[in-house]
Amino acid sequence: MVSRPSEIEPPRFGLIDGNTFYVSCERVFDPRLRGKPTVVLGNGDGCCIALSPEAKALGLKIGVPIFQVPKDIRTQVQVRSANFALYGDLSARIVSILHDLFPRVEVYSIDENFVDVAGMKNPVGAALEARERILKWIGIPCCAGLGATRTLAKAGNKLAKDQSKRAVNAGALSVFHATPHKLDALAVEDVWGVGRRYAARLNAEGVKTAADLAALAADHVRASYGVVLARTHLELRGVPCGDLELEEPDRKQLVVSRTFGRDVGDPMEALATFATVACEKLRKRGLAAGALWVWLDGNPFKGDNFHASRAAPFPFSTQDTAEVLRAVRFLAMSIMREAGKSRGVQAYKRGGVGLTDLVRAEDRQADLFFRPNEKAERRMEVLDKINAKFGRGTVGVGNAGWHVGGAMASERRMGSKDAQWRPTLQALSPSYTTKWADLLRVG
Amino acid sequence: MLIPVSSRPLPTPPTLLGPVPSLAAPALPLMLARAACGFPSPAEDFFQEEDRLDLNERLIANPPATFLMKADCGGSMVDYGIQDGDLLVVDRSVSPRPGHTVVALWEGGFVCKKLYVRGNRIVLASSAGYPPIIVPEDIELEIWGVVRSNIHFHL
Numbered sequence: 001m002v003s004r005p006s007e008i009e010p011p012r013f014g015l016i017d018g019n020t021f022y023v024s025c026e027r028v029f030d031p032r033l034r035g036k037p038t039v040v041l042g043n044g045d046g047c048c049i050a051l052s053p054e055a056k057a058l059g060l061k062i063g064v065p066i067f068q069v070p071k072d073i074r075t076q077v078q079v080r081s082a083n084f085a086l087y088g089d090l091s092a093r094i095v096s097i098l099h100d101l102f103p104r105v106e107v108y109s110i111d112e113n114f115v116d117v118a119g120m121k122n123p124v125g126a127a128l129e130a131r132e133r134i135l136k137w138i139g140i141p142c143c144a145g146l147g148a149t150r151t152l153a154k155a156g157n158k159l160a161k162d163q164s165k166r167a168v169n170a171g172a173l174s175v176f177h178a179t180p181h182k183l184d185a186l187a188v189e190d191v192w193g194v195g196r197r198y199a200a201r202l203n204a205e206g207v208k209t210a211a212d213l214a215a216l217a218a219d220h221v222r223a224s225y226g227v228v229l230a231r232t233h234l235e236l237r238g239v240p241c242g243d244l245e246l247e248e249p250d251r252k253q254l255v256v257s258r259t260f261g262r263d264v265g266d267p268m269e270a271l272a273t274f275a276t277v278a279c280e281k282l283r284k285r286g287l288a289a290g291a292l293w294v295w296l297d298g299n300p301f302k303g304d305n306f307h308a309s310r311a312a313p314f315p316f317s318t319q320d321t322a323e324v325l326r327a328v329r330f331l332a333m334s335i336m337r338e339a340g341k342s343r344g345v346q347a348y349k350r351g352g353v354g355l356t357d358l359v360r361a362e363d364r365q366a367d368l369f370f371r372p373n374e375k376a377e378r379r380m381e382v383l384d385k386i387n388a389k390f391g392r393g394t395v396g397v398g399n400a401g402w403h404v405g406g407a408m409a410s411e412r413r414m415g416s417k418d419a420q421w422r423p424t425l426q427a428l429s430p431s432y433t434t435k436w437a438d439l440l441r442v443g
Numbered sequence: 444m445l446i447p448v449s450s451r452p453l454p455t456p457p458t459l460l461g462p463v464p465s466l467a468a469p470a471l472p473l474m475l476a477r478a479a480c481g482f483p484s485p486a487e488d489f490f491q492e493e494d495r496l497d498l499n500e501r502l503i504a505n506p507p508a509t510f511l512m513k514a515d516c517g518g519s520m521v522d523y524g525i526q527d528g529d530l531l532v533v534d535r536s537v538s539p540r541p542g543h544t545v546v547a548l549w550e551g552g553f554v555c556k557k558l559y560v561r562g563n564r565i566v567l568a569s570s571a572g573y574p575p576i577i578v579p580e581d582i583e584l585e586i587w588g589v590v591r592s593n594i595h596f597h598l
Contacts, residue, residue, distance in 0.1 A: 031585075137508035441512070441515040442513065442546055442553045443516055443553065
């Protein structure tokens with residue numbers, strides 16, 4: 001029997017997110033960017049990771065490398081390097097405001113937060129209040145979606161974005177309560193959990209909108225698209241299949257990778273730094289790594305498609321940076337030797353370190369031959385404490401070059417050793433909220 | 444194996460949310476630990492962890508809405524007690540009213556001024572000798588935030 005979606009389901013979830021969040025963050029402290037086409041570049045100034053509506057109107061797309069944008073368009077655009085210190089601080093302020101207004105908040109990403117509105121008398125009012133506070137207190141415009149399920153809340157958020165985009169002062173238009181009957185305006189590929197592949201297949205079947213998808217028979221969805229889309233389908237009909245995830249589930253792997261500032265011949269120091277950062281994150285989460293992999297890429301934009309990766313298991317799951325660094329060194333040497341044999345001198349543009357087979361540190365079973373190296377792990381504990389107190393990179397192991405954020409344009413001239421592989425951020429805005437030296441000067 | 448890279452006078456990043464641990468930590472808690480083997484400290488019964496004075500508490504009324512800025516007004520706010528180099532504690536959640544010291548956006552830049560209304564015109568006032576800005580009626584003035592306090596460093 002097909003269950004009819006209930007008529008007016010009260011919302012249980014809200015999704016509140018910042019509009020073009022990174023651009024909005026830049027505009028809080030740099031009013032000259034307002035109303036002008038603005039892009040934020042990630043990946044060491046490589047690709048556009050955020051676009052203002054004006055930049056989208058010029059035809060720019062997320063993910064496009066900036067140098068591929070025609071020059072006549074590029075000159076009209078304001079460009080900033082991603083300043084995650086700033087975005088992270090403003091994001092934390094938003095979360096803090098939401099905690100004041102809602103009983104539970106799930107931080108879903110740097111700019112998206114799910115909130116619990118179950119049993120609230122006036123959830124639309126609360127969402128509006130949240131929007132007004134975030135706009136006034138922090139300066140970031142937000143939209144909110146409400147719904148009986150997380151998928152509906154997410155759908156409502158998209159619809160709120162679409163309808164408030166046309167308004168000068170979005171106000172009440174920026175909150176949309178999505179019910180199973182108000183999904184006609186949402187394209188099926190914009191439904192949370194419907195990937196591009198599913199969307200193509202659904203379109204072929206004549207399913208164009210979220211409403212069409214919700215109207216499909218449950219058995220049919222399960223049979224031809226599998227259990228994942230069946231959950232999405234149920235959620236669109238107002239049947240919750242998941243609650244807020246208030247705690248991040250344990251990671252299966254931890255990856256740290258960067259594009260280097262220029263092609264480098266010896267990426268060892270960069271890899272050591274990535275490994276050090278990965279190990280710090282690992283210990284912070286109480287995890288230990290069972291295996292490691294390292295990869296290095298050439299510069300594809302110079303026609304060099306070199307890619308090599310090597311992995312190795314640890315004899316016993318480890319938390320010890322020194323042990324990881326020895327393994328990184330071994331694997332990287334092996335890649336470089338191999339590359340050298342076949343290609344002579346190989347230049348590297350990108351590299352990364354991944355820790356995998358992660359387990360909870362306390363769940364590791366010691367056996368006759370292998371057990372945690374307690375001395376080394378206690379040493380790491382001390383190291384983490386020192387770095388937590390005096391700032392990351394105060395003390396480290398071996399040749400890890402430290403300041404991970406990327407080099408400032410001026411540093412390269414100073415010949416700083418690690419400025420070689422750190423991406424050069426040409427247009428990094430000051431860290432107005434997280435560095436004493438960068439505070440905004442008021443005339 | 445352990446390489447100290449830098450020793451900074453202040454922890455970075457400075458945090459607005461929550462206490463500033465290394466600044467706000469007086470030596471008092473040590474008394475608790477040491478008192479065990481000798482004469483019991485008479486202070487013990489009167490001291491609790493939350494009795495520490497936290498500067499943030501006095502300076503910051505609404506942490507998520509508070510931003511720190513640096514005064515660089517060329518002396519134009521001295522009459523109002525703000526000197527160049529002072530730290531401005533700017534609260535965006537306060538609704539600006541006449542008499543408030545504000546950070547406003549004027550001609551594309553941030554300025555620190557005293558906010559007044561004369562007649563039906565908004566006036567951004569500075570120290571004597573600096574001409575006030577009289578905001579034309581057809582111009583929308585944006586107040587970025589209200590200055591709650593300024594901190595002057597004598598050392």
